[in-house]
Amino acid sequence: MVGRVSTLSNTLASPPTAAGPAAPRRRTRLLALPEARWALAATVAFLAGLGFDVGGAPSWAYGIPYAVAYAAGGWEPALEGLRALREKTLDVDLLMIVAALGAAAIGQVFDGALLIVIFATSGALEALATARTADSVRGLLDLAPDTATRLTDDGEETVPAAELRVGDLLLVRPGERIGGDGRVVDGVSEADQATVTGEPLPVVKRPGDDVFAGTLNGTGALRVRVERDPADSVIARIVTLVEEASRTKAPTQLFIEKIEQRYAVAVVAATLAVFALPLAFGADLTDALLRAMTFMIVASPCAVVLATMPPLLSAIATAGRHGVLVKSAVAMERLGEIDTAALDKTGTLTEGAPEVTDVCPLPGSGLDADALLALAAAAEHPSEHPLARAVVEAARARGLRISPARDFVATPGRGVGAVVDGRVVEVGRTGDTHLPAGAGTHDPAPRHSRLDRPHPRPPAGTTVLVTRDATPVGTLVLTDRLRPAAPAATAALAGLTGTTPVLLTGDNAPAAARVAEATGITDVRADLLPEDKVNAVRGLHRAGRKVLFVGDGVNDAPALAAAHAGLAMGRAGSDLALETADAVVVRDDLTAVPAVVRLSRTARRLVLQNLVIAGTFITGLVLWDLVGHLPLPLGVAGHEGSTVLVGLNGLRLLRERAWQG
Numbered sequence: 164m165v166g167r168v169s170t171l172s173n174t175l176a177s178p179p180t181a182a183g184p185a186a187p188r189r190r191t192r193l194l195a196l197p198e199a200r201w202a203l204a205a206t207v208a209f210l211a212g213l214g215f216d217v218g219g220a221p222s223w224a225y226g227i228p229y230a231v232a233y234a235a236g237g238w239e240p241a242l243e244g245l246r247a248l249r250e251k252t253l254d255v256d257l258l259m260i261v262a263a264l265g266a267a268a269i270g271q272v273f274d275g276a277l278l279i280v281i282f283a284t285s286g287a288l289e290a291l292a293t294a295r296t297a298d299s300v301r302g303l304l305d306l307a308p309d310t311a312t313r314l315t316d317d318g319e320e321t322v323p324a325a326e327l328r329v330g331d332l333l334l335v336r337p338g339e340r341i342g343g344d345g346r347v348v349d350g351v352s353e354a355d356q357a358t359v360t361g362e363p364l365p366v367v368k369r370p371g372d373d374v375f376a377g378t379l380n381g382t383g384a385l386r387v388r389v390e391r392d393p394a395d396s397v398i399a400r401i402v403t404l405v406e407e408a409s410r411t412k413a414p415t416q417l418f419i420e421k422i423e424q425r426y427a428v429a430v431v432a433a434t435l436a437v438f439a440l441p442l443a444f445g446a447d448l449t450d451a452l453l454r455a456m457t458f459m460i461v462a463s464p465c466a467v468v469l470a471t472m473p474p475l476l477s478a479i480a481t482a483g484r485h486g487v488l489v490k491s492a493v494a495m496e497r498l499g500e501i502d503t504a505a506l507d508k509t510g511t512l513t514e515g516a517p518e519v520t521d522v523c524p525l526p527g528s529g530l531d532a533d534a535l536l537a538l539a540a541a542a543e544h545p546s547e548h549p550l551a552r553a554v555v556e557a558a559r560a561r562g563l564r565i566s567p568a569r570d571f572v573a574t575p576g577r578g579v580g581a582v583v584d585g586r587v588v589e590v591g592r593t594g595d596t597h598l599p600a601g602a603g604t605h606d607p608a609p610r611h612s613r614l615d616r617p618h619p620r621p622p623a624g625t626t627v628l629v630t631r632d633a634t635p636v637g638t639l640v641l642t643d644r645l646r647p648a649a650p651a652a653t654a655a656l657a658g659l660t661g662t663t664p665v666l667l668t669g670d671n672a673p674a675a676a677r678v679a680e681a682t683g684i685t686d687v688r689a690d691l692l693p694e695d696k697v698n699a700v701r702g703l704h705r706a707g708r709k710v711l712f713v714g715d716g717v718n719d720a721p722a723l724a725a726a727h728a729g730l731a732m733g734r735a736g737s738d739l740a741l742e743t744a745d746a747v748v749v750r751d752d753l754t755a756v757p758a759v760v761r762l763s764r765t766a767r768r769l770v771l772q773n774l775v776i777a778g779t780f781i782t783g784l785v786l787w788d789l790v791g792h793l794p795l796p797l798g799v800a801g802h803e804g805s806t807v808l809v810g811l812n813g814l815r816l817l818r819e820r821a822w823q824g
Contacts, residue, residue, distance in 0.1 A: 198239075198290040202283035205236030209280045216273065229276045236283030237263060252424060256282075258431070258463055259799075262456040266795060269449050274795045278460070281796070285803035288810070308377065311342025314386070324376070324393060331389040335380045343376045344391035352383030356750070426464055434459040437789070454788060457798040461784035466805040470773030473813030478766040478821075485822050486749040487759045494745035497728040499763030500709050504656040504756075505700060505722070507714035508668035508678050509625075511732055512653075512753070513643040515549045515715065517625065519557035521640035528636035535637040537563040539629045542581045542588040545571040550625065551579065553641050554590075577692065578627070589630045590639075592671065592690070625670050645681050648753045653682040655757035656711075659764070665703070667696045667712075667722065696722040713756055730756060758822060766816060773809040780805035 194200060212228030237260050244257025259282050266275030311324045314332040324342045327333070332348070335341050341354065353365035356378045365381055368374055374387055376396045438455035442448065475492040482489050489495045506512055522532040530538065540558035543551035544565055558565055568581035568588075578591020625641045646652075657663045665686040668675045675689035688699055696712075700722050703710045712719070712726035720743040723729030731744035732753075748755045784801050787793040815821065 196287065196290045196294060198283070199287040201235050201239065202280075202287040205232045205280050205283045208232040208235060209276050212276065213273070226272065229272050232276045233263065233267070233279055236279040240282075240286070256465075258427070258459050262460050262795075265452060265456050269452055271449075271453065271795070274453075277796045278799045281799045281803050285807050288807050308340040308342055312336070312339075327389050327393055329389055329392055333387045333389060335385040335387055337380060337382050337384060339380050341374050341376055341378050341380060341385075341387060343387070343389040343393060344396040345374060345387040345389040347372050347374060347385050348388050349386040350384050352385050353381035355379040355381065430459060430462045433462065453795055454792075457793050457795045458785065458788050460795075461788055461793070461798045461802050462781060463802065464777070464781070465802065466777035466780060466809045467774065469806055470777055470809050470813075471770050473810050474766040474769040474773070474816055475813075477814050477816035478762050481816055481818075481822050482746075482759050482762055485755065485758070486752065487746055487755050488749060489746045489759070491745070494728065495763050495766060497709075497745060497763075498711065498730075498760050499765075499767040501711040501728055501760065502660045503662050503703055503708040503710045504653075504660055504664040505667050505703065505710050505712045505726070506653070506664050506684075507696075507712075507719050507722075508666060508670055508675060509643055510549060510715035511713050512649045512666070512678055512682060513645055515643065515732075517550055517553040517641040517643040519553055519639055520642050522557075522637070523640070524637040525635055528631075528634075530636055533561060533563055535629060536561065536639070537565060538583060538588055538631065538636070539590050539627075539639055541566040541568050541583040542571075542579055542590050542629075544568055545581070546573055546579050548573075548579075549643075550627065550641055554639065586632050589633075590627055592625075592627060592669070625674050645678060646753050649678075649682050652753040652757055653684060655754070656760070657683070659757055659760055662708075665699070667691055667699050669693075669696075693719075693721050697725045700725045711756075711760065730759070762816070762822060765821060769813055769816065773812055776809055776812070777805055 194203070208228045208231035212225040212232065215225035215228065240256040241260045244260060247257065259278065263275040263278045263282075266272070266278065308324050310321050311327060312319050312334040313322050313327070314334055319334055327343045331343070333342050333345065335352075337352070347368050347370050349370060351367070351369050354368050354374055355365045356375060368385060373390075374385070376393070434455050437458045438451050441451040441454070472492070475495050478495050479489045479492070482495075489498070509515055509517070519536070522536050524530045524532060524535045528535070536554070536558050540555045540563065543554045545568060546552075555565065566583050568583050571579065571581040573579045578589060580587065580589040582588070625643070627639050627641070628635055629637050629639065653664050663683065663685055665688065666675060666679050666682075666684045667688050668678075669691050670689060672687075672689040675687050679685070679687045688695075691699065696719065700710050700712055704725075704727070709727040711728045711730060712722045713730045713732070714720075714723055715732040719731075723731060723743045723745075728746070729744040730746045730748065732748050746759060748759075780801060784793065784798055788798060
């Protein structure tokens with residue numbers, strides 16, 4: 164049984180096959196599996212032997228087909244069992260082969276052959292279930308096209324997609340898969356992103372919109388500027404994350420495997436006792452041996468070993484199909500354990516695309532609104548933060564000249580600083596005395612000032628302070644739209660965990676309060692630096708909570724690492740946040756957060772169900788064999804039936820309704 168579970172992980176972790184422009188989702192057929200073909204051969208041979216046996220043929224006539232059935236159905240598990248013995252481990256499947264051979268040795272050839280056939284058929288069904296799980300996972304992997312059309316000064320050329328580089332200009336014709344992650348520079352079309360983000364409908368793409376490698380272009384032609392190296396594309400991340408996830412084992416599985424070897428040795432010892440004790444009291448040799456072999460079969464923990472991984476791997480595959488990449492079986496199990504959700508604001512509850520709504524130069528600064536905005540945009544230009552992008556875009560929209568900046572310094576959650584036109588410009592939160600020290604120069608003069616005078620009007624969003632040579636020169640106010648799904652998502656998380664989510668944000672208190680009011684959050688903690696978010700998460704842990712933290716920025720990475728489970732919003736999320744999180748939401752769909760938590764809880768319930776089913780079958784069959792008389796074929800059928808049952812029960816999570824709850 165260890166071999167079967169290992170095959171499950173190895174199959175999912177094997178390198179994917181490169182797909183063409185329209186790679187269909189494969190669905191493995193039963194007879195395509197070697198296990199199924201050997202099981203069929205064993206079954207045919209067994210039926211032939213049974214026919215000769217019932218028809219009164221001589222023993223050699225039905226003995227030969229029975230021997231073929233033994234060989235066809237038992238050679239592979241016997242070989243694997245012997246290999247395991249060389250490594251000083253006991254493969255439980257080997258016990259089945261020993262029992263079958265023992266039955267044949269005492270003249271019970273029919274019983275032994277039936278055992279082999281049932282055992283081989285069970286293995287074929289488990290292999291099919293494993294292959295179907297692998298098919299579902301590989302549906303995520305067979306997305307990237309082999310080639311792309313790159314535009315050059317001499318025209319166009321077809322190149323391997325893996326050789327694309329940042330800055331390449333691609334031509335994507337109607338019906339083609341997009342060759343690389345990038346941004347549309349020309350053309351209008353629609354892109355089917357369901358295979359990457361899980362979005363059910365095509366998304367219209369215009370100049371400036373992001374596109375993903377492997378997504379299918381619609382009816383228009385697009386020119387796309389590559390913005391990510393192929394190794395860093397969403398598709399490449401999917402491949403890496405799924406392969407890593409399929410190689411991991413959840414704590415429950417590790418615990419089961421830890422005790423399995425001891426249990427298997429105990430089964431062998433108990434089998435010897437079940438055989439020897441009745442003989443000591445005068446029992447018949449054949450009866451004692453059959454009872455012992457039946458005990459060895461029904462006491463084997465095959466169903467227990469298979470109870471954990473199919474539900475968790477099926478959940479990982481289903482989440483991946485809907486745009487949530489769970490990095491490991493451990494992470495999937497942890498997501499279902501959380502009882503408190505802590506949420507970032509910008510880019511998580513809000514769309515992460517803020518706009519500059521107020522530009523307020525201070526009296527005496529010598530700057531008007533345009534000059535202040537241009538100054539801030541120059542300092543923010545090297546930054547990738549959403550607020551920085553908003554400032555730069557606002558300056559460009561007004562047609563302002565953005566001066567080049569040098570000696571740029573950024574501190575997550577605090578602000579940025581740079582030298583612009585020979586003067587030190589810093590942009591950060593109002594009242595923050597922790598902007599980057601000495602940004603741009605090594606002048607020891609103080610660089611940090613608090614805006615003491617009141618803002619010209621009540622801020623409608625996030626307020627940032629602009630200083631020049633340590634002197635405040637004005638403020639900018641930026642607003643960010645609430646995600647439409649935010650109220651429903653927070654309500655769903657509250658229903659799942661039994662507690663209202665906590666809002667942890669580096670933004671100011673008024674902006675945080677407005678978002679909290681709109682989403683029904685009552686515990687609001689604003690003006691937090693990255694270390695403050697970590698302390699807040701650890702404080703919840705000390706209070707006995709298992710926290711899920713959801714964020715997207717560089718400043719969220721420490722909290723994502725500190726939480727019991729971390730989930731990053733992936734489309735606009737920083738690389739550090741994506742690397743740190745246990746799971747990644749590829750698309751901007753906040754409803755995926757409660758959905759994946761719900762899916763994880765369902766997986767954990769199925770694991771418990773499987774353990775109960777397996778334990779009930781083992782206990783019942785063992786008692787039947789010890790107290791009464793359990794026929795060997797019936798014992799085999801019960802044992803293998805329970806193994807198949809728990810495997811199929813776990814694979815229920817591959818169905819669409821598992822995600823919908």
